[in-house]
Amino acid sequence: QSELTQPPSASGTPGQTVTISCSGSSSNMGENFLYWYQQLPGTAPRLLIYKNRQRPSGVPDRFSGSKSGTSASLVIGGLRSEDEADYYCAAWDDSLSGPVFGGGTKLTVL
Amino acid sequence: EVQLVQSGAEVKQAGESLRISCEGSGYSFSTFWISWVRQMPGKGLEWMGKVDTDDSYAIYAPSFQGHVTISSEKSTNTAYLQWNSLKASDTAIYYCARQTTGFDADFDYWGQGTLVTVSS
Numbered sequence: 001q002s003e004l005t006q007p008p009s010a011s012g013t014p015g016q017t018v019t020i021s022c023s024g025s026s027s028n029m030g031e032n033f034l035y036w037y038q039q040l041p042g043t044a045p046r047l048l049i050y051k052n053r054q055r056p057s058g059v060p061d062r063f064s065g066s067k068s069g070t071s072a073s074l075v076i077g078g079l080r081s082e083d084e085a086d087y088y089c090a091a092w093d094d095s096l097s098g099p100v101f102g103g104g105t106k107l108t109v110l
Numbered sequence: 111e112v113q114l115v116q117s118g119a120e121v122k123q124a125g126e127s128l129r130i131s132c133e134g135s136g137y138s139f140s141t142f143w144i145s146w147v148r149q150m151p152g153k154g155l156e157w158m159g160k161v162d163t164d165d166s167y168a169i170y171a172p173s174f175q176g177h178v179t180i181s182s183e184k185s186t187n188t189a190y191l192q193w194n195s196l197k198a199s200d201t202a203i204y205y206c207a208r209q210t211t212g213f214d215a216d217f218d219y220w221g222q223g224t225l226v227t228v229s230s
Contacts, residue, residue, distance in 0.1 A: 035215045037155070044205055044220040045147075045155065056218070088155055090215035098171050099145075099215035104154040 003028055004089050004102035011108040012079045020074045020105045022089035028100055032092040034072045036065055039086040039104075048087070049074065076107070084109045112136040114144075114206050114221035122196050124230045129192040132206030132221050139187040140164040143209040145217060146180060146191045150202045158204075160212060161189055169212075198230040 004024045012018040022034065036049035047056050049065035052072070062077045076083055089102040117131045132144060145160040159170035161182045168180040182189040189206055204224050207217035 033214060033216070035217075037217070039155075044223050045207075045217070046220065047216075047218050050216055050218070086154075090155075090217075092214050096172070098159075098169070099157045099217075101155040101157065101215075 003093055003096070003100035004091060006087075006089060006102035006105045008103065009106045009108065011110055012076075013110045014079055014081065016079045017075060017077045018079055018107065020076075020087050020107070022072045022074070022102050024070050024072075024091060024100075026070060027095040028091040028093040029067065029070045029072065032094070034065070034067045035090045036063075036074045037088045037090065039088065040082075041085065045088065079109055081109045083107060112208070112219045114208060114219055116204075116206060116221040116224045119225040119227070121227045121229070124196055124198055124228055126196050126228075127192070127194050128196055128226065129190050130204060130224045130226065132189045132191075134163075134187045134189070134208065137208075140184040143212040144182060144189040145207050145209055146178075146189075147205045147207055147217070148174075148202045149205065149223075155205075158191070160209065162212065163189060196226075196228045198228050200226060201228045202226060 033051045037045040038048045039045040052067040053065045064075045086104045088104045093100045140163045143160045146158040148156045158174045161168045161180045163182040166182045179192040206221040208219040
């Protein structure tokens with residue numbers, strides 16, 4: 001069982017806006033940064049959002065992150081077919097003394 | 111360009127030993143931690159542990175402590191993940207990932223993954 005909770009699936013049509021949630025606890029998301037990773041089919045994960053809301057270079061501004069307390073969201077605007085992937089949130093967990101991942105959300109573009 | 115290049119796919123029998131590798135290039139290898147992440151078939155990501163590539167000091171997730179060994183060799187810019195006795199349940203894709211700090215969830219570059227298949 002993951003320390004961070006995500007919905008197993010999400011979907012949207014091209015051009016729509018989709019939100020993926022991630023919830024945790026005080027030991028992980030309470031005082032630590034939240035990260036989002038995108039894993040396209042058959043590929044390695046890649047960093048999508050770091051430190052709650054920052055985008056690495058090369059990540060389109062259609063992707064945005066936010067965090068409030070022990071909840072966080074990834075918002076994907078202007079949905080495109082190439083956004084179809086698994087999305088994982090992650091944070092350091094003080095109790096475990098290590099990073100923890102959410103279970104992942106499979107995004108389907110209809 | 112930062113790159114992490116992992117060794118190729120492996121097919122092993124239960125009980126055998128195995129070491130897979132992750133070679134870093136395009137950056138100062140010994141100034142970043144390297145973590146290993148497991149992805150079992152059809153499942154999510156699990157952090158296994160990490161190594162300080164400057165001195166090969168490793169820290170393990172409780173679930174993996176005692177079952178794997180993580181190490182590094184800075185003279186060759188390579189990190190390793192090793193098993194002494196594989197189990198069928200070790201069948202998975204294993205990723206190495208670079209961490210800017212050793213105490214966050216910031217995996218900024220990833221290897222391409224190594225598929226390990228263990229038959230019983």
